[in-house]
Amino acid sequence: MTAQLDVLTVGYVGDxxxxxxxxxxxxxxxxxxxxxxxxxxxxxxxPLAHLGIAAExxxxxxxxxxxxxxxxxxxxxANARFHDFQAVYHDDLWVDREFxxxxxxxxxxxxxxxxxxxxxxxxxxxxxxxxxxVVCDQHTDVTLAMVITLTSPRxxxxxxxxxxxxxxxxxxxxxxxxxxxxxxRSPAAxxx
Numbered sequence: 001m002t003a004q005l006d007v008l009t010v011g012y013v014g015d016x017x018x019x020x021x022x023x024x025x026x027x028x029x030x031x032x033x034x035x036x037x038x039x040x041x042x043x044x045x046x047p048l049a050h051l052g053i054a055a056e057x058x059x060x061x062x063x064x065x066x067x068x069x070x071x072x073x074x075x076x077x078a079n080a081r082f083h084d085f086q087a088v089y090h091d092d093l094w095v096d097r098e099f100x101x102x103x104x105x106x107x108x109x110x111x112x113x114x115x116x117x118x119x120x121x122x123x124x125x126x127x128x129x130x131x132x133x134v135v136c137d138q139h140t141d142v143t144l145a146m147v148i149t150l151t152s153p154r155x156x157x158x159x160x161x162x163x164x165x166x167x168x169x170x171x172x173x174x175x176x177x178x179x180x181x182x183x184x185r186s187p188a189a190x191x192x
Contacts, residue, residue: 001027003109003127005134008047009038011069019069022136023048024127029107031060032077033125033136036070044073060106064137065119085114085121 003026011020019036021044030053035044045055058077063084064070074082081090083106088095097104102114109128115137116122125136 001108002130003029003107005127005129005136006047006051008032009043017069018043021073022125023051023053024110024125024136026107026109026127029060029110030058031062031106031110031125032058032080033062034064034070035061035073035076037068037072041073041076044076062106062112062123062125062136064124065122067119083112083123085112085123 003024006023006025008021008023009018011018016039018038019034021035021038022033024031024033032044032048038044048055048058055076056079058080061074061077061080061082063074063082066084074080081088083089083097085097087097097112099112099114103126104112106112106125111126112123113126113135114122115124127134127136
């Protein structure tokens with residue numbers, strides 16, 4: 001049996017920032033990956049409704065890491081268990097997560113893989129689909145590239161070397177370096 005994966009909304013970086021939000025279904029598992037910043041909550045809820053799924057029916061939410069562009073709309077899924085690199089959280093229950101060879105199984109076709117890089121706490125969601133393995137990975141930082149090598153039965157991760165671009169300077173922060181995709185220079189600073 002393989003899982004079904006649907007992209008609910010596609011992320012972007014520019015004058016505004018939004019994350020890609022993905023739905024994964026595998027047996028009893030109905031998971032949303034990275035329900036973060038979007039232009040409107042309807043960008044998550046409408047595609048779910050179109051697929052016949054109410055927010056209350058989502059069983060699990062996965063955070064690739066804890067930046068707001070990946071977590072901001074988690075409260076839409078009040079009945080879900082929440083997963084990160086460290087634990088599974090549900091209501092007032094906190095259960096430490098076990099990883100074997102950097103992998104933690106969520107369902108027969110869905111697993112989490114520790115992939116530190118953008119943050120030290122990154123996880124990627126690996127989904128076995130009818131078309132092969134899909135890696136849900138939110139490493140959008142331009143300073144990092146990922147190389148995922150899929151081998152059976154183990155999955156290995158290693159960062160690919162990438163030359164770092166010069167940091168932007170944010171005048172709102174006294175000219176301090178800013179590498180965040182949400183960091184924008186003012187129009188006056190761009191002309192300078």
